[in-house]
Amino acid sequence: MNLDPKIPAGELADKWTEFRSKMDLVAPNNKRKLEVIVVGTGLAGASAAATLGELGYKVKAFTFHDSPRRAHSIAAQGGINAAKNYQNDGDSVYRLFYDTIKGGDYRSREANVHRLAEVSRDIIDQCVAQGVPFAREYGGLLANRSFGGVQVSRTFYARGQTGQQLLIGAYQALSRQISSGKVQMYNRHEMLDLVKVDGKARGIIARNLVSGKLERFAGHCVVLATGGYGNVYYLSTNAMNSNVSAAWKAVKKGALMANPCYVQIHPTCIPESGEYQSKLTLMSESLRNDGRVWVPKSKEDAEAIRTGKKTALDIPEADRDYYLERRYPAFGNLVPRDVASRAAKIECDAGKGIVKTGRGVFLDFGAAVIRYGKIAANTQNISNPSDAKISELGRATIKEKYGNLFQIYEKITGQDPYVFPMKIYPAVHYTMGGLWVDYNLETNVPGLFALGEANFSDHGANRLGASALMQGLADGYFVIPYTIGQFLSKEIRTPAISTDLPEFEQAESETRAKLEQLLKIGGAQSVESFHRRLGRIMWEYCGMSRNEQGLAKALQMIRELREEFWNDVFVPGEIHDYNPELEKALRVADFIELGEVMVRDAMARDESCGGHFREEYQTEDGEAMRRDDEYTYVAAWSWNDGNPEVYKEDLHFENVELKTRSYK
Amino acid sequence: MNLTLKIWRQKGPSAAGSFEEHKVHAEEDMSFLEMLDVLNEQLVHEKKEPVAFEHDCREGICGTCNMVINGHPHGPQRGTTTCQLHMRHYNDGDTIVIEPFRASSFPVIKDLVIDRSAFDNIIQAGGYISVNTGQAPDGNAIPVEKQDASQAFDAATCIGCGACVAACPNGSAMLFTSAKVSHLALLPQGEVENGKRVYDMVNQMDKEGFGRCSNITACEAECPKEISVDNIARMNRLYVKSVFAGTQGNEKN
Ligand SMILES: Cc1cc2nc3c(=O)[nH]c(=O)nc-3n(C[C@H](O)[C@H](O)[C@H](O)COP(=O)(O)OP(=O)(O)OC[C@H]3O[C@@H](n4cnc5c(N)ncnc54)[C@H](O)[C@@H]3O)c2cc1C
Ligand code: SF4
Ligand code: FES
Numbered sequence: 042m043n044l045d046p047k048i049p050a051g052e053l054a055d056k057w058t059e060f061r062s063k064m065d066l067v068a069p070n071n072k073r074k075l076e077v078i079v080v081g082t083g084l085a086g087a088s089a090a091a092t093l094g095e096l097g098y099k100v101k102a103f104t105f106h107d108s109p110r111r112a113h114s115i116a117a118q119g120g121i122n123a124a125k126n127y128q129n130d131g132d133s134v135y136r137l138f139y140d141t142i143k144g145g146d147y148r149s150r151e152a153n154v155h156r157l158a159e160v161s162r163d164i165i166d167q168c169v170a171q172g173v174p175f176a177r178e179y180g181g182l183l184a185n186r187s188f189g190g191v192q193v194s195r196t197f198y199a200r201g202q203t204g205q206q207l208l209i210g211a212y213q214a215l216s217r218q219i220s221s222g223k224v225q226m227y228n229r230h231e232m233l234d235l236v237k238v239d240g241k242a243r244g245i246i247a248r249n250l251v252s253g254k255l256e257r258f259a260g261h262c263v264v265l266a267t268g269g270y271g272n273v274y275y276l277s278t279n280a281m282n283s284n285v286s287a288a289w290k291a292v293k294k295g296a297l298m299a300n301p302c303y304v305q306i307h308p309t310c311i312p313e314s315g316e317y318q319s320k321l322t323l324m325s326e327s328l329r330n331d332g333r334v335w336v337p338k339s340k341e342d343a344e345a346i347r348t349g350k351k352t353a354l355d356i357p358e359a360d361r362d363y364y365l366e367r368r369y370p371a372f373g374n375l376v377p378r379d380v381a382s383r384a385a386k387i388e389c390d391a392g393k394g395i396v397k398t399g400r401g402v403f404l405d406f407g408a409a410v411i412r413y414g415k416i417a418a419n420t421q422n423i424s425n426p427s428d429a430k431i432s433e434l435g436r437a438t439i440k441e442k443y444g445n446l447f448q449i450y451e452k453i454t455g456q457d458p459y460v461f462p463m464k465i466y467p468a469v470h471y472t473m474g475g476l477w478v479d480y481n482l483e484t485n486v487p488g489l490f491a492l493g494e495a496n497f498s499d500h501g502a503n504r505l506g507a508s509a510l511m512q513g514l515a516d517g518y519f520v521i522p523y524t525i526g527q528f529l530s531k532e533i534r535t536p537a538i539s540t541d542l543p544e545f546e547q548a549e550s551e552t553r554a555k556l557e558q559l560l561k562i563g564g565a566q567s568v569e570s571f572h573r574r575l576g577r578i579m580w581e582y583c584g585m586s587r588n589e590q591g592l593a594k595a596l597q598m599i600r601e602l603r604e605e606f607w608n609d610v611f612v613p614g615e616i617h618d619y620n621p622e623l624e625k626a627l628r629v630a631d632f633i634e635l636g637e638v639m640v641r642d643a644m645a646r647d648e649s650c651g652g653h654f655r656e657e658y659q660t661e662d663g664e665a666m667r668r669d670d671e672y673t674y675v676a677a678w679s680w681n682d683g684n685p686e687v688y689k690e691d692l693h694f695e696n697v698e699l700k701t702r703s704y705k
Numbered sequence: 706m707n708l709t710l711k712i713w714r715q716k717g718p719s720a721a722g723s724f725e726e727h728k729v730h731a732e733e734d735m736s737f738l739e740m741l742d743v744l745n746e747q748l749v750h751e752k753k754e755p756v757a758f759e760h761d762c763r764e765g766i767c768g769t770c771n772m773v774i775n776g777h778p779h780g781p782q783r784g785t786t787t788c789q790l791h792m793r794h795y796n797d798g799d800t801i802v803i804e805p806f807r808a809s810s811f812p813v814i815k816d817l818v819i820d821r822s823a824f825d826n827i828i829q830a831g832g833y834i835s836v837n838t839g840q841a842p843d844g845n846a847i848p849v850e851k852q853d854a855s856q857a858f859d860a861a862t863c864i865g866c867g868a869c870v871a872a873c874p875n876g877s878a879m880l881f882t883s884a885k886v887s888h889l890a891l892l893p894q895g896e897v898e899n900g901k902r903v904y905d906m907v908n909q910m911d912k913e914g915f916g917r918c919s920n921i922t923a924c925e926a927e928c929p930k931e932i933s934v935d936n937i938a939r940m941n942r943l944y945v946k947s948v949f950a951g952t953q954g955n956e957k958n
Contacts, residue, residue, distance in 0.1 A: 170841035174858040181848030213833035220829040314734040
């Protein structure tokens, strides 16, 4: 199979403009006759469904949630990037493009990334017009902050709830289209299969989660905006119900999963507290602006802290190892996510972890409290302030900056982070891999599109902070409304697709058979227990660092787990009922298959890049070693009935020079 | 700690429900929902159907995890959703009563799961600004006073959970609806449509069968996002204004 990215000709900076001036259009009277199915109504899906509705297409939108407002996007905290250059600090479309390519460790497509940087500006305008309450300066203009190690302030934010406010904006735009009848909304409907007719994506089989009934839906094309697959690790910062099934069903129908091994592990999350742990909570990246990461220098001190004989406060300054500052003097605590995460793992593996499980390090605001305290004393003209006064003033400043995060931390851990340093550990956060798409965001299955975290398109091997929201909304508001016309303009003579076609019949009966099979197994183990076991395998062998031996072992273990699942899982309840265990069972079954492909992808990529760190490929001082000569490509995997095969799209860099990332 | 749970079981919307008693062992550091996970694993092992409850983000932002705990929507802690509640606030030997949000406009689907589509219908009636993609002027072309932006934000933090309705003896949705009305009314972008918006949303609220507001303010006390009842006052003012303007209507007219 030849993977044609369909990148338009011309200069990088002109491609998108030229594409739009020459692309095929669909006339308004034809739009009314064309039906588009949008699965997923997070940022990417809601913005796409709303915009396609505005343009006049007949849209059917689906979510398994009870309302589009609950999508996982709601949880994003930090912000959204845009090359507005409002701060006059030298930002530009090119700089955002360059930062994203470099941040992605040179494993993304230049043309897509440049387009993303271009439309980033329109997103902010659109969201402001919708009433998204972005942070403002006293003059009433939009405020920005800097994020994740870049050198400009281009991140727009809405307190610590940027995702919530952006999603509500998209949800409102979608609601407007629903009320005008242009979009038909199907809440509590989970897509369980993709239907292809004559090779084109023409519909879906969905389960009504309230009645349990299977339903058929047809359209001229299908758009998937169903989010990422981080929950393959069981524990992650993703919402509990995020899953890969919609994308995976597409793969089983011939779409390709690109770069599945590229997973982002976020360095600052609240560590696991016990076996019962169900998910992990992110502590925003912004904390690393003021927090210093450390572990005790000696294993004995670490042991004493783990067993409760000592606390962080008992360890004198000289006995602390601020390992990021030591290893990366230039960037210190602000190294990128992948680097910070790996460093924490190395310390914990060496026995320096400071929580019961051994997997945790300190994030300490002590120095910042004193620094800010002194500044405040100075500005308030307090001479010779006591240590206590300095602490009090310093804590007040910290509270102003991070109050809500400190509160979240205290609610979860029961510990006061103003007194004791926070305890943190890396956790799975985001998946750069996803469905392979071309420049039009179309998969290799004609008429099947993928948007948002569900596609692989823009972040290469590592995503920069505040860029996922940007990409999701770029795809939904500003890219798909244009690029979908490339396909639909050729469909204006295709009458409405009938759900009575044998292809629908077959997909429905296969889906029903699978549901019945799951309920019939009647084994001894819960769905949850399989998911946890899969998660542990993935985390151990295909997590922060990987090696060939471990991956081979994981492959074996996952296969055995799959076998065991289909023989010994117990799924209670019935098909025709509200049955969350059955929903979970289907998702876990797909995660197990995806897990295998992730491991294979990680094995096949004999280099280290971004979130993919192969121990065999590191420099003498333990840094990632890319191998551009052989691995500058996108690896796109088919399932192929359980014998996954890889197809390659070579990446061409014509506008940036490939360099080694260095943060020393 | 060992706990006794009295938990509501109901097979479907029209089925009669009743409390079921279960013993469960919990750890201090568990979240409330993790404690329910433990119960459900236990039930699955006994080959019984687990308790249906909804949840997703488990960090207090998606608004899914609705349940009434010992008489309080989202449990005893102020400004906290069920998923943010942790077991260290309970003691060994405690009995905890868990039931769904109860309101006639929120029918029970199963056990603790309810149908809140009425909230979506209220938003669809007018809880938006009418702007198509691509029509927007530059973001900084519309300056917003920091104070206004901040007040609008406070209202916009509503997570659509429905605790306000569950807390209200009248089953009123005034806090939810007014939060959206306020969020948009306080911004210059939203002001244009104020009259029509408030009129349509309030009427939809009535159509959905939510009760009247009699200033009991239990909604504010139980709201996990501490949305202020001042928003209700603002909505009432805007509503009266729109009625008197006779336009169902546009503030500007
Ligand atoms: C804690 C946290 C904080 C974050 N903070 C930031 C940040 O500050 N900045 C940033 O840029 N990014 C951030 N991210 C990443 C970002 O939030 C996500 O990548 C992004 O929101 C994904 O949006 P999406 O629309 O692609 O998918 P989602 O929001 O996951 O939406 C998926 C949709 O698909 C539906 N769906 C899925 N499968 C099916 C199916 N089979 N049938 C029917 N419907 C289905 C779901 O119901 C949902 O509506 C954060 C992520 C996390 C976890
Ligand atoms: S106003 Fe408060 S209680 Fe009511 S839906 Fe919004 S967040 Fe929930
Ligand atoms: S699960 Fe999202 S608010 Fe509780």
